[in-house]
Amino acid sequence: MVEKIAMIGGGSWATALTKILSENGAQVGWWLRSKDDVQHLLRTRHNPRYLSSVAFDLNRVFPSTDLKEVVEDADWLVLAVPAAFVQGALDKLDRDALRDKRVISAIKGMIPGKNVLVTDYVAERFRLDVEQLGVVAGPCHAEEVALEKQSYLTIGGPDLELAEDFCQLLRNRYVKAHPAADLDGIEYCAVMKNIIALTCGIAHGLGYGDNFQAVLVSNAVQEIRRFLYALSPNQRDLSASAYLGDLLVTAYSQFSRNRTFGNMVGRGYSVKSAQMEMNMVAEGYYAVKSIYELNKKLKVSMPITNAAYHILYEKISPAVELEILKEKLK
Numbered sequence: 001m002v003e004k005i006a007m008i009g010g011g012s013w014a015t016a017l018t019k020i021l022s023e024n025g026a027q028v029g030w031w032l033r034s035k036d037d038v039q040h041l042l043r044t045r046h047n048p049r050y051l052s053s054v055a056f057d058l059n060r061v062f063p064s065t066d067l068k069e070v071v072e073d074a075d076w077l078v079l080a081v082p083a084a085f086v087q088g089a090l091d092k093l094d095r096d097a098l099r100d101k102r103v104i105s106a107i108k109g110m111i112p113g114k115n116v117l118v119t120d121y122v123a124e125r126f127r128l129d130v131e132q133l134g135v136v137a138g139p140c141h142a143e144e145v146a147l148e149k150q151s152y153l154t155i156g157g158p159d160l161e162l163a164e165d166f167c168q169l170l171r172n173r174y175v176k177a178h179p180a181a182d183l184d185g186i187e188y189c190a191v192m193k194n195i196i197a198l199t200c201g202i203a204h205g206l207g208y209g210d211n212f213q214a215v216l217v218s219n220a221v222q223e224i225r226r227f228l229y230a231l232s233p234n235q236r237d238l239s240a241s242a243y244l245g246d247l248l249v250t251a252y253s254q255f256s257r258n259r260t261f262g263n264m265v266g267r268g269y270s271v272k273s274a275q276m277e278m279n280m281v282a283e284g285y286y287a288v289k290s291i292y293e294l295n296k297k298l299k300v301s302m303p304i305t306n307a308a309y310h311i312l313y314e315k316i317s318p319a320v321e322l323e324i325l326k327e328k329l330k
């Protein structure tokens with residue numbers, strides 16, 4: 001049986017996942033916001049804006065701006081727009097539109113303003129059972145998928161059968177995938193590692209070196225552990241690649257949007273100008289605010305998140321804030 005997937009989003013990650021899934025034989029209805037991009041894809045088989053070297057087989061990939069049609073036709077829905085655009089993107093769908101679907105979030109962010117995880121938002125908005133949900137996690141940059149470099153993904157979800165089914169759709173010569181039962185922990189960690197990567201970028205932009213970054217990342221693991229424990233004290237091995245691996249790749253990779261954005265801020269760009277310079281979205285910018293606000297109740301010690309918040313939302317100088325932060329790390 002050919003699996004039918006609705007891919008929501010026209011950015012790098014949606015493009016990479018569409019490549020993996022369609023090359024494995026799935027039929028992918030691909031919703032993109034822009035009519036021009038859909039026309040371009042239909043004409044040339046390439047996404048003009050992201051990973052434009054990848055050619056799609058239009059017998060299996062069906063780009064469209066008609067969200068309802070794309071969703072109606074699918075067994076699976078894969079969300080791959082930045083979290084800030086989830087509400088807008090799904091706006092036109094009825095509350096029952098996802099009733100019989102399996103829904104996978106590939107998003108590493110929270111809904112700004114609501115400060116909720118994407119899976120929690122989708123479950124509430126479409127009255128879904130948690131067993132219908134999963135997340136795509138793990139250290140994996142879209143750019144390396146385009147180059148077919150060896151990569152590993154984790155599919156997190158309470159229904160391990162659903163997670164394993166989605167793993168099977170992903171596995172290929174260069175992608176290994178495995179299921180994991182932790183939904184919330186994986187999703188929160190994916191949100192938080194973006195804040196850390198952004199802070200690593202700020203430090204780098206200010207001239208801090210590898211020695212400092214290693215200490216920053218070590219302290220970050222402890223900060224993430226404290227926060228996750230306060231939210232959901234389940235047993236989880238934070239050294240697994242869905243957690244630590246994702247933190248490392250984002251903190252160190254030249255491809256990281258969050259690190260690049262932070263680096264610009266460290267070098268003196270304003271938040272606005274750094275955002276305008278990038279044709280991509282750094283989720284960490286929004287995540288800082290959500291996690292900072294959530295932590296007002298939890299009161300976990302989070303020096304790195306606090307420093308990033310002060311820089312990005314209270315306009316405190318990155319140099320001053322890093323001077324304060326460096327005294328708190330060990």
Ligand SMILES: NC(=O)C1=CN([C@@H]2O[C@H](COP(=O)(O)OP(=O)(O)OC[C@H]3O[C@@H](n4cnc5c(N)ncnc54)[C@H](O)[C@@H]3O)[C@@H](O)[C@H]2O)C=CC1
Nearest residue numbers: 010011012013014080081082085107108141142280281283
């Ligand atoms: N790029 C990557 O390597 C990976 C990304 N992710 C996650 O995937 C999600 C999507 O990120 P990327 O594909 O990297 O995005 P991107 O930064 O490559 O592209 C930006 C995306 O935002 C869309 N967009 C901009 N304004 C919009 C609006 N008003 N309404 C709807 N969409 C709008 C653009 O069309 C484009 O799809 C994020 O949560 C990210 O953390 C997860 C793993 C890897």
Ligand SMILES: O=C(CO)COP(=O)(O)O
Nearest residue numbers: 138139140141256257258
């Ligand atoms: O999550 C990612 C890689 O696993 C992508 O991180 P960036 O958004 O910082 O590029």
